[in-house]
Amino acid sequence: xxxxxxxxxxxxxxxxxxxxxxxxxxxxxxxxxxxxxxxxxxxxxxxxxxxxxxxxxxxxxxxxxxxxxxxxxxxxxxxxxxxxxxxxxxxxxxxxxxxxxxxxxxxxxxxxxxxxxxxxxxxxxxxxxxxxxxxxxxxxxxxxxxxxxxxxxxxxxxxxxxxxxxxxxxxxxxxxxxxxxxxxxxxxxxxxxxxxxxxxxxxxxxxxxxxxxxxxxxxxxxxxxxxxxxxxxxxxxxxxxxxxxxxxxxxxxxxxxxxxxxxxxxxxxxxxxxxxxxxxxxxxxxxxxxxxxxxxxxxxxxxxxxxxxxxxxxxxxxxxxxxxxxxxxxxxxxxxxx
Amino acid sequence: xxxxxxxxxxxxxxxxxxxxxxxxxxxxxxxxxxxxxxxxxxxxxxxxxxxxxxxxxxxxxxxxxxxxxxxxxxxxxxxxxxxxxxxxxxxxxxxxxxxxxxxxxxxxxxxxxxxxxxxxxxxxxxxxxxxxxxxxxxxxxxxxxxxxxxxxxxxxxxxxxxxxxxxxxxxxxxxxxxxxxxxxxxxxxxxxxxxxxxxxxxxxxxxxxxxxxxxxxxxxxxxxxxxxxxxxxxxxxxxxxxxxxxxxxxxxxxxxxxxxxxxxxxxxxxxxxxxxxxxxxxxxxxxxxxxxxxxxxxxxxxxxxxxxxxxxxxxxxxx
Ligand SMILES: Cc1ncc(C[n+]2csc(CCOP(=O)(O)OP(=O)(O)O)c2C)c(N)n1
Ligand SMILES: [Mg+2]
Numbered sequence: 001x002x003x004x005x006x007x008x009x010x011x012x013x014x015x016x017x018x019x020x021x022x023x024x025x026x027x028x029x030x031x032x033x034x035x036x037x038x039x040x041x042x043x044x045x046x047x048x049x050x051x052x053x054x055x056x057x058x059x060x061x062x063x064x065x066x067x068x069x070x071x072x073x074x075x076x077x078x079x080x081x082x083x084x085x086x087x088x089x090x091x092x093x094x095x096x097x098x099x100x101x102x103x104x105x106x107x108x109x110x111x112x113x114x115x116x117x118x119x120x121x122x123x124x125x126x127x128x129x130x131x132x133x134x135x136x137x138x139x140x141x142x143x144x145x146x147x148x149x150x151x152x153x154x155x156x157x158x159x160x161x162x163x164x165x166x167x168x169x170x171x172x173x174x175x176x177x178x179x180x181x182x183x184x185x186x187x188x189x190x191x192x193x194x195x196x197x198x199x200x201x202x203x204x205x206x207x208x209x210x211x212x213x214x215x216x217x218x219x220x221x222x223x224x225x226x227x228x229x230x231x232x233x234x235x236x237x238x239x240x241x242x243x244x245x246x247x248x249x250x251x252x253x254x255x256x257x258x259x260x261x262x263x264x265x266x267x268x269x270x271x272x273x274x275x276x277x278x279x280x281x282x283x284x285x286x287x288x289x290x291x292x293x294x295x296x297x298x299x300x301x302x303x304x305x306x307x308x309x310x311x312x313x314x315x316x317x318x319x320x321x322x323x324x325x326x327x328x329x330x331x332x333x334x335x336x337x338x
Numbered sequence: 339x340x341x342x343x344x345x346x347x348x349x350x351x352x353x354x355x356x357x358x359x360x361x362x363x364x365x366x367x368x369x370x371x372x373x374x375x376x377x378x379x380x381x382x383x384x385x386x387x388x389x390x391x392x393x394x395x396x397x398x399x400x401x402x403x404x405x406x407x408x409x410x411x412x413x414x415x416x417x418x419x420x421x422x423x424x425x426x427x428x429x430x431x432x433x434x435x436x437x438x439x440x441x442x443x444x445x446x447x448x449x450x451x452x453x454x455x456x457x458x459x460x461x462x463x464x465x466x467x468x469x470x471x472x473x474x475x476x477x478x479x480x481x482x483x484x485x486x487x488x489x490x491x492x493x494x495x496x497x498x499x500x501x502x503x504x505x506x507x508x509x510x511x512x513x514x515x516x517x518x519x520x521x522x523x524x525x526x527x528x529x530x531x532x533x534x535x536x537x538x539x540x541x542x543x544x545x546x547x548x549x550x551x552x553x554x555x556x557x558x559x560x561x562x563x564x565x566x567x568x569x570x571x572x573x574x575x576x577x578x579x580x581x582x583x584x585x586x587x588x589x590x591x592x593x594x595x596x597x598x599x600x601x602x603x604x605x606x607x608x609x610x611x612x613x614x615x616x617x618x619x620x621x622x623x624x625x626x627x628x629x630x631x632x633x634x635x636x637x638x639x640x641x642x643x644x645x646x647x648x649x650x651x652x653x654x655x656x657x
Contacts (some may be wrong), residue, residue: 029516035517035520035521037589038585040587042588042589045515046514046515069487069513069516070453071483071487073487097450097451098451101452136373137373137436138372139450174447182627225643308652311647312372313371315646319646319648
């Protein structure tokens with residue numbers, strides 16, 4: 001094993017899967033960059049806005065790494081059609097916020113193809129997209145819209161926190177025969193961790209438990225996992241043992257791991273970066289309230305942003321986001337009421 | 339065109355240039371939060387178009403909005419404060435550089451989603467027609483935006499209802515790192531108007547007087563009930579896509595060639611034949627530098643919003 005960043009782990013997964021499977025292609029805006037200027041040093045100028053796909057075009061060429069026009073509805077729909085007919089497309093939605101312009105192709109096409117036509121079709125495509133606040137990127141480049149996709153039957157949603165998970169889950173997502181939305185958090189790209197060199201898939205629908213504890217269960221979403229681990233370290237000093245669960249995939253959701261943990265601790269806090277109304281925290285909360293009511297020794301608490309768009313200015317954006325302190329406070333508040 | 343108008347256009351273009359030079363430096367120094375997109379190279383487009391508009395006319399802008407906002411008369415202090423995320427910013431710190439927009443100055447928004455302003459302008463034109471108001475609505479968008487559905491859908495509706503919309507495409511040679519000569523299927527963007535049976539003009543976007551003349555004709559046409567019209571102005575993006583973009587896909591020779599058409603340089607070269615002395619221009623430059631500097635000085639010490647202001651303005655009323 002060696003250490004890689006999340007960004008490099010994703011790049012490595014793409015390299016390895018594309019090497020192994022010639023039916024995998026990629027489409028997106030400037031995922032290579034420099035189209036029209038290849039012979040003047042432009043080839044591979046960008047690798048996407050964060051450089052995640054850098055190097056792919058020099059390895060696989062423009063036939064497989066296809067820079068598109070700014071026509072998300074067009075190339076998302078093309079991905080659905082190509083997936084139905086023998087390719088395994090990976091499309092990039094530069095920021096998750098842009099989904100508005102192409103949502104139909106996911107909501108009504110990718111997600112419905114199999115079901116509505118009697119289970120004969122499959123749509124093995126992956127949407128890679130960037131989520132998350134904390135970049136001072138304001139209301140249209142900062143959202144964490146996991147619920148918009150998780151809500152839709154037929155779509156799978158995956159959101160890795162660690163570099164190893166990013167690699168293993170992306171491999172599974174590409175090999176999966178259903179449409180998968182793969183969320184990459186812009187504030188996690190540069191975090192480092194051990195990543196196996198071999199292409200080892202991590203199954204979808206299996207949570208991880210990055211920290212075990214007996215006093216309270218903290219289920220956290222993507223970047224919020226790291227915040228929760230920090231909170232758990234703060235609480236440890238006070239003698240509170242928090243168990244942190246990273247569901248890693250939201251659809252399918254590993255309900256068992258969450259329920260088993262709540263059965264052990266009796267308390268649940270969910271930390272989410274999406275909006276509080278109809279969000280992931282609300283969803284997980286309702287599942288546990290329904291299926292784990294008898295395990296609960298107190299109310300379920302959510303730590304989420306307020307029900308507002310993401311503000312630009314640093315003091316407001318910091319207020320908007322959950323933080324290790326806010327999580328620790330929520331735990332203290334809940335356990336203090338014991 | 340009067341000397342006063344010409345001088346005003348120069349002042350506007352030079353203000354854009356000076357403002358964005360400050361932005362460029364601040365971004366390089368990591369002194370401002372978030373993304374910033376500068377307008378270097380297209381100054382003549384916003385300046386010439388806005389000179390053809392009445393203050394009551396509407397524009398829709400983009401993330402590359404600094405030039406549009408300056409030409410529409412948005413306060414420089416409020417712009418700079420917004421870039422810094424301060425409470426006295428034009429969006430109270432909610433938007434930042436990508437969303438500088440002042441409704442009171444006739445801006446419908448500065449939108450981060452490519453092409454999304456186009457239908458908004460169509461809507462303002464609908465209001466104008468519906469209420470019998472003399473407004474014209476002008477969405478600004480880039481060359482890359484013409485591949486978006488809403489460009490086509492907006493153009494189609496505007497034409498069908500004969501709305502006073504002047505669609506202004508700033509063809510600056512690139513959509514991010516993709517060259518326009520690569521991504522266009524048609525020979526020109528103006529060609530696309532054919533599909534909607536809409537008139538179109540294509541012109542040099544580096545000469546502010548040309549831009550003004552073309553825009554004036556188009557605005558008059560739309561205002562007098564002629565319906566929508568598409569304008570394509572050829573400029574060049576001297577900067578990267580955003581501040582920090584290394585621009586390695588823009589060949590040095592190409593940039594150098596485009597620099598010869600720098601709208602401010604072009605204006606200065608033609609100034610004397612248009613009746614403006616170099617002393618007059620120098621005076622304007624001096625004044626502009628003072629005003630822009632003052633705006634950033636103001637912004638640096640402007641108050642921060644309180645964290646709780648996050649909760650304001652989500653709805654007009656709730657509960
Ligand atoms: C719907 C959508 N897709 C992608 C983006 C990302 N994006 C921002 S600017 C841009 C390029 C736009 O190019 P162009 O329209 O030529 O305008 P310019 O930036 O050159 O002014 C892209 C792809 C976006 N903001 N919205
Ligand atoms: Mg452009």
